Amino acid sequence: MTIVQWDDQYSVGFDHIDNDHKKLFSILDSLYRLMADNVQDDEVNCIIQELLDYTIYHFSEEERFMADMQYPDLFQHRRRHKEFIDQIISYQKEAAIEGMAIFVAVKLANIGSHWLKEHILVIDKRYEQFIHTQNNLAAVSS
Numbered sequence: 475m476t477i478v479q480w481d482d483q484y485s486v487g488f489d490h491i492d493n494d495h496k497k498l499f500s501i502l503d504s505l506y507r508l509m510a511d512n513v514q515d516d517e518v519n520c521i522i523q524e525l526l527d528y529t530i531y532h533f534s535e536e537e538r539f540m541a542d543m544q545y546p547d548l549f550q551h552r553r554r555h556k557e558f559i560d561q562i563i564s565y566q567k568e569a570a571i572e573g574m575a576i577f578v579a580v581k582l583a584n585i586g587s588h589w590l591k592e593h594i595l596v597i598d599k600r601y602e603q604f605i606h607t608q609n610n611l612a613a614v615s616s
């Protein structure tokens with residue numbers, strides 16, 4: 475059973491972004507699953523690192539996309555991305571303390587999945603709306 479699952483409500487209308495979000499859902503789901511297994515700290519820390527790396531990669535891609543689209547709220551959006559990256563880094567440090575990794579993993583999976591869902595539905599959807607409006611305006615004026 476998948477605990478953190480992407481579905482159509484999270485689509486922002488651009489495949490490359492949706493695919494990145496699907497991958498983030500899948501990494502967060504892997505973190506949740508660690509709860510059920512008797513895993514070593516190394517394995518947990520490896521998935522936290524994967525989450526951090528992929529989040530950094532995705533945010534930079536998304537920010538470049540917004541810049542290309544001349545999205546006016548890019549600065550604010552970037553600040554929210556940075557806050558989340560800082561949050562993952564602080565959990566990562568906590569997870570490095572001996573015996574803490576699995577507890578931190580569950581906490582991070584929980585907080586991270588809530589953050590991601592809300593971020594997509596509220597914040598990412600704003601650039602979808604902006605681009606949609608720009609396209610409609612361009613179609614009307616051409």
Ligand SMILES: [Fe+2]
Nearest residue numbers: 536593597598
């Ligand atoms: Fe975003």
